[in-house]
Amino acid sequence: MSAGKLKLVLQDSSEVEVEPGISARELAEQVNGELVERAIAAKLDDEIMDLARPIERSGVLRFLTESDDDEDALYVLRHSAAHVLATAVRSIWPDAGIGFGPPIAEGFYYDFDVKHPFTPEDLEKIEARMAEIVAGDEPFERREVGRAEAKELFADDPYKLERLEEIPEGDAISVYCDGSFLDLCRGPHLPSTGQVKHFKLLHAAGAYWRGDERRQMLQRIYGTAFFEKSHLEEYLRRLEEARRRDHRILGKELDLFSLQEDVGPGLIHWHPKGAMIQFLLRRFLEDELLKRGYDFVYTPHIARETLFRKSGHLQAYSEVMFPAMGMEGEKEDYRVKPMNCPFHMEIYASRQRSYRDLPLRYAEIASDYRNEKSGTLHGMLRVRGLTMDDAHIFCRSDQIEDEIYELLDLAAYIYGTFGLEYRLDFSTRPQKRIGSDEAWDQAEDALRAAIERRELAYAVDAGGGAFYGPKIDLKFLDAIGREWQGSTIQLDFVLPERFDLAYVGADNQRHRPVMIHRAIYGTFERFIGGLIEHFAGAFPVWLAPVQVRVLPVSEELDAAARNVSEAARAAGLRAELDNRAETLSYRIRDGELQKIPYLAVVGKREAEAGTVAVRHRGAEQKQVVMPVSEFVKQVVAEDRSRTLA
RNA sequence: GCUGACGUAGCUCAAUUGGCAGAGCGGCUGAUUUGUAAUCAGCAGGUUGCGGGUUCGACUCCCGCCGUCAGCUCCA
Numbered sequence A: 001m002s003a004g005k006l007k008l009v010l011q012d013s014s015e016v017e018v019e020p021g022i023s024a025r026e027l028a029e030q031v032n033g034e035l036v037e038r039a040i041a042a043k044l045d046d047e048i049m050d051l052a053r054p055i056e057r058s059g060v061l062r063f064l065t066e067s068d069d070d071e072d073a074l075y076v077l078r079h080s081a082a083h084v085l086a087t088a089v090r091s092i093w094p095d096a097g098i099g100f101g102p103p104i105a106e107g108f109y110y111d112f113d114v115k116h117p118f119t120p121e122d123l124e125k126i127e128a129r130m131a132e133i134v135a136g137d138e139p140f141e142r143r144e145v146g147r148a149e150a151k152e153l154f155a156d157d158p159y160k161l162e163r164l165e166e167i168p169e170g171d172a173i174s175v176y177c178d179g180s181f182l183d184l185c186r187g188p189h190l191p192s193t194g195q196v197k198h199f200k201l202l203h204a205a206g207a208y209w210r211g212d213e214r215r216q217m218l219q220r221i222y223g224t225a226f227f228e229k230s231h232l233e234e235y236l237r238r239l240e241e242a243r244r245r246d247h248r249i250l251g252k253e254l255d256l257f258s259l260q261e262d263v264g265p266g267l268i269h270w271h272p273k274g275a276m277i278q279f280l281l282r283r284f285l286e287d288e289l290l291k292r293g294y295d296f297v298y299t300p301h302i303a304r305e306t307l308f309r310k311s312g313h314l315q316a317y318s319e320v321m322f323p324a325m326g327m328e329g330e331k332e333d334y335r336v337k338p339m340n341c342p343f344h345m346e347i348y349a350s351r352q353r354s355y356r357d358l359p360l361r362y363a364e365i366a367s368d369y370r371n372e373k374s375g376t377l378h379g380m381l382r383v384r385g386l387t388m389d390d391a392h393i394f395c396r397s398d399q400i401e402d403e404i405y406e407l408l409d410l411a412a413y414i415y416g417t418f419g420l421e422y423r424l425d426f427s428t429r430p431q432k433r434i435g436s437d438e439a440w441d442q443a444e445d446a447l448r449a450a451i452e453r454r455e456l457a458y459a460v461d462a463g464g465g466a467f468y469g470p471k472i473d474l475k476f477l478d479a480i481g482r483e484w485q486g487s488t489i490q491l492d493f494v495l496p497e498r499f500d501l502a503y504v505g506a507d508n509q510r511h512r513p514v515m516i517h518r519a520i521y522g523t524f525e526r527f528i529g530g531l532i533e534h535f536a537g538a539f540p541v542w543l544a545p546v547q548v549r550v551l552p553v554s555e556e557l558d559a560a561a562r563n564v565s566e567a568a569r570a571a572g573l574r575a576e577l578d579n580r581a582e583t584l585s586y587r588i589r590d591g592e593l594q595k596i597p598y599l600a601v602v603g604k605r606e607a608e609a610g611t612v613a614v615r616h617r618g619a620e621q622k623q624v625v626m627p628v629s630e631f632v633k634q635v636v637a638e639d640r641s642r643t644l645a
Numbered sequence B: 001g002c003u004g005a006c007g008u009a010g011c012u013c014a015a016u017u018g019g020c021a022g023a024g025c026g027g028c029u030g031a032u033u034u035g036u037a038a039u040c041a042g043c044a045g046g047u048u049g050c051g052g053g054u055u056c057g058a059c060u061c062c063c064g065c066c067g068u069c070a071g072c073u074c075c076a
Helices: A024-031 A033-038 A072-091 A120-136 A147-153 A158-166 A228-246 A247-253 A272-291 A305-311 A341-349 A398-420 A438-454 A494-498 A525-533 A556-570 A584-593 A604-609 A628-641
Strands: A006-009 A015-016 A039-044 A045-047 A057-064 A107-113 A140-145 A172-179 A179-183 A198-208 A218-225 A256-260 A268-270 A302-303 A334-336 A362-368 A385-395 A422-427 A458-461 A471-477 A482-490 A514-523 A548-552 A573-578 A600-601 A613-618 A624-627
Touching: A006 A398, A015 A024, A024 A033, A024 A039, A024 A057, A033 A039, A033 A057, A039 A072, A039 A584, A045 A072, A045 A158, A072 A107, A072 A120, A072 A172, A072 A179, A072 A198, A072 A218, A107 A198, A120 A198, A140 A147, A140 A198, A147 A158, A147 A172, A147 A179, A158 A179, A198 A228, A198 A302, A218 A228, A247 A256, A247 A525, A268 A272, A268 A482, A272 A362, A272 A385, A272 A398, A272 A514, A272 A525, A302 A305, A305 A341, A305 A494, A341 A362, A341 A385, A341 A482, A341 A494, A341 A514, A341 A556, A385 A525, A398 A438, A398 A471, A398 A514, A422 A482, A438 A482, A482 A494, A482 A525, A494 A514, A514 A525, A548 A556, A556 A573, A556 A600, A556 A604, A556 A628, A600 A628, A604 A613, A613 A628, A624 A628
Parallel strands: A006 A057, A422 A458, A548 A573, A548 A600
Antiparallel strands: A006 A015, A039 A045, A039 A057, A107 A218, A140 A172, A172 A179, A198 A218, A256 A268, A302 A334, A362 A385, A385 A514, A422 A471, A471 A482, A482 A514, A600 A613, A613 A624
């Protein structure tokens, strides 16, 4: 390599030598004139940079082009779109304060400090102004400035000044300018505003400055942008689609659950069909827990405050607990429980335990009540009355790894049965914690060993553990790609201490057991809410509240149809008869809209032959005629096998 | 909890500048007896979320509360 030159590896693996300070754009001109037209930015190793930025080091260089399949390209586009948004807002409201405006997973936002929050009409106005700015095709110009100059430039922008203070001494301070708008910004950006082709502002909402609820609330505008118009339209269609599979809407349409204003927010009423799903999930899990060596326990819904003082909930968790219930003539107030662990601790402590007894696994499907902030409630996915499939495992420290391994196996089995993909988060010791470093080392090692023994991919959330122990969370994705925490497996050093739990070891000495909190579904509310969206309401046979609906073609076939539905019921299926005085078409349509897996039509021909004309939801073949016995056998087999189709 | 928007029949939505609260679906009744995604007709259904206020008159304007939605914060 010639002295002083840089060596760049291009995406076709060719290597070029260039003078330091050459811009990506100049390089593109040298290499391939066509690239200049298409390139919007460059990526040198892991750093995305403007086309106009001088290249000062060797590395692998890739040109980013206008592609909605390229996350990096979208990142640049959306970042620039955020700037166009801010440019528009500033041009309409010159005294609007500006916060941050980053690209995010599906778009971008920008935070503004304005006297009056944005109205939907404002958004339209802003969008129109943005279109003008894009049409104006102003170049994004980057400039590096000194700290003093930066302070001067942003003298009227307190949020930018605050950010400026955080940029370490010695780091470059860059500003970007597009037309009249100047922003303190790291970049990178598109060459000009004209390339922000297809964008849409979605909504405005308040957002705390720096995400801190004690600080100023700014007004955030969300939007998205794509290079291709069709992709923007597709995205907006997908938002519509998401709405159609929203569990709150399906819950109403399929009559699964409701919330009642009289009763209170976040308190779910399970209607018969929703309750059936919960029942099926319970039965499935409980059968599995029996096989896996659990004991079932039942504990009260309320307890004296003494208990929660002992457990520490009153001190650490009181803001989420419902207020104390005073009792005439009782010295001590009662509380409704937010968790079940203290009760299970009491059962453990109720007698002496031997090392031979361990592990002990206490399972309880229990209702807990938590006074979650009103603004966070969301259908079934975040509620105040929650039904956990809770369990507490008491074991010796040498048993932790095997227990965790077993729990991961159980979770994998359960999630697999529903066809849910999940992600593992391993949260390690936080700053504020109790317990010795040795205990934490041992606990974290045991968790990690169990995860790795199962060869599971996981993300580490360093410092994300609870103050009483590290944890593993399972997050499942619904069909729209939103992430929800379902399972949680948490080690606890604190409660065994607080309740002075012990077992007698082989050495005839008193030892402290380790406790594991765990929930596989998490809560039935959230899990089933997630399932509704995952299946878009079309539950597989084994979960469908109604599996078979039998439709007589006309009134004189009622008896024959009833025989079919009774045969199905006798075989353990959930079958019903729809002999309403409506046309067959009407009843078929209703059955389809209710997403019932099997509609079995009984006409004269079927009645005479002992068959049914079966319409299977989603099947290619619209209907198949088969003997009643065969039909029942088939659905029973599908039910037993928990087939997902 | 915070910011904003919204709240009309079981559901989805109308109702001009403040002037008699309506439609479709659903429900009920009757007719029709139906062969694979909506048969026809009639009827019932509302203190317009709740409570105040302004006004001759409030679904409409103002205030408070409750709830819902979006986001922030927080979390199963």
